[in-house]
Amino acid sequence: MxxxxxxxxxxxxxxxxxxxxxxxxxxxxxxxxxxxxxxxxxxxxxxxxxxxxxxxxxxxxxxxxxxxxxxxxxxxxxxxxxxxxxxxxxxxxxxTAKLPLVLVFTWILLALTLIDLETHLLPDRITKPGILAGLLLNGSVLFWPSVALTSPLNALLGVIVGYGCLWLLSAGCHLATGRHGMGGGDLKLLGMIGAWLGWQAILLALFIAAISGGLVAVIYLLSGKGRDYAMPFGPYLALGGWLMLLWPEQIIHGYMHILM
Ligand SMILES: [Zn+2]
Incomplete structure (x- = not known):
């Protein structure tokens, strides 16, 4: 032990x-x-x-x-x-059979978080293979049921919903303010989270990202550290995805509790 x-x-x-x-x-x-x-x-x-x-x-x-x-x-x-x-x-x-998957997904999210913090980029070299890996992994349920984190269909919908959600938000933000709120890397990152965890996880991952990112943004503003600072959103998306990876039931339960 x-x-x-x-x-x-x-x-x-x-x-x-x-x-x-x-x-x-x-x-x-x-x-x-x-x-x-x-x-x-x-x-x-x-x-x-x-x-x-x-x-x-x-x-x-x-x-x-x-x-x-x-x-x-x-x-x-x-x-x-x-x-x-x-x-x-x-x-x-x-x-369990899930241990290597959960570890690998965590390491991918960790690498993306640090790269985004340092360079404000989420490289395609990681996000695109990450999307493919998630789809293949959940597609392998047909041969190896104990490994998949969600069904192949949910994973495919996860990519579409994850990418689409942020695309809509980003387009709306652009219409309202004339500024691009998010980079293409953020869209692919949330698509990747959907590919691994399924579309059901997207909304709460995004919710956690918005809350945690919003908190940090407020702290930045209050500390007077530049209004023009473009905060990377990737680390917060990664945090949301990681929490939904490990504690989905507890988070859904907690969220319902807030709503009631
Ligand atoms: Zn040296």
Missing amino acids: IFDYIVVGILGLIVGSFLNVVVHRVPRRESIVTPGSHCPSCEHSLRPWENIPVLSWVFLRGRCHGCGAAIAWRYPALELLSGLLALVIFSQVWL
Whole structure:
């Protein structure tokens, strides 16, 4: 039992280390396979002991072994977060056929969140294969029923409803204010969430995104940090999708409770 947690936690840390590579390279249109991990300042290739999640950063005191350049704290932070999320997921899903799917979907959402925060982009290189993966996965119910998160039809409708919902919102926003409220990446991200979770999850994922994003926007405005700051919406959509992935019944129940 404790051993299972340790294995899953370490897996989360290692994938977190890989996510750092994805977050850094995908927006720059670089390969995520070659070259191996290296220091962006001096090109020093990381030896295995310099590439251990979190621990290497601590041993190296946050500096490159080659040139002494500071290694941002967000690298070990993402590794820790990925490990932590893996533990939370394991405590909810246990060793079932769904565990790898839930982990992979979480890591995709996590990578997109960080890329959007950093670059204000949600790369097609992740969202489009993500949509396809969700459709294939839920389509595999015909051969492998224990794996699917929803039915193939619900998944297909999920893409249409997810993409369509935000397209309508975005078009309405454009008509009303003359400004584009959302980028195309947001539409594809919600379409991807629909492909994995089914159309039923879309509305509540969007609701959570609007509430959490709205709260952060209010905090930004109150703190006087620029009215013109275009806040990325992807992280909030990802949060909504992730919560609907893990706790759909509780969220539906809570939502009904608010309505009544
Ligand atoms: Zn260096």
